[in-house]
Amino acid sequence: MTQTIGKSFKDIISGTVLLFVMKVTFIAAIITYVIIAWLIGDSINSFIVSYLSWIPWEWLQSTGAKVASMAISYMVFIIMISIVTSFMIEPLLIQLAKQHYLEVAVVGTPNITTSILISLKSAMMMFFIFIFTFPVMFIPLVGAVYMLWLWSILLKNPTIYDVSSLFISDKKDIKERTKKSTVLAMIAAAFNYIPVLSIFAAVFAQILFLHHILGEQKG
16 A cells, blocks of 8 residues: 555646646536536535524534535536546556556557546535535544545545546456555545645546556466
């Protein structure tokens, strides 16, 4: 695990990966702006105000609504980065695999439609769980673990699909090599706690899973 994390950090600061992250961030930022500003912004605000109406103090309702609106906007941005990363990641994963694991062959390719559907399903699952349970985020310590777990939902299944589709053809082998997937996804999700570094979470998850899967295969 330590070696996997170390390799992943070395890769993520390479020029190739940094350029990839810049492209993904630019695309995700545009999509997020459209979604928040034009499509669901008013609906989210109305839902939050209604959801918090049980709180007896108006000032606390207002504060909670503002915090929740910011958190949801940030979460939509994170979701968009994850989806765009999944859509664009294949050439980067192949390039990194060739650098580190010369003997490993590419045995397939992710289906674009399937990849996007898995990403959207994970994003919707995470988003709806958050919408109905977001007060948990205000509980000290518990809230921190809760958010890591939520973000891991967003990252885990799309990343497993994207990486394994390229390098593993046996479904049983995929299951065996991804036993620690939740832990790996939560490690990658930790980037989301620092707004500037959050743009690296999805690609770090992909690279982390790449080294975890191919490192074990090599071993």
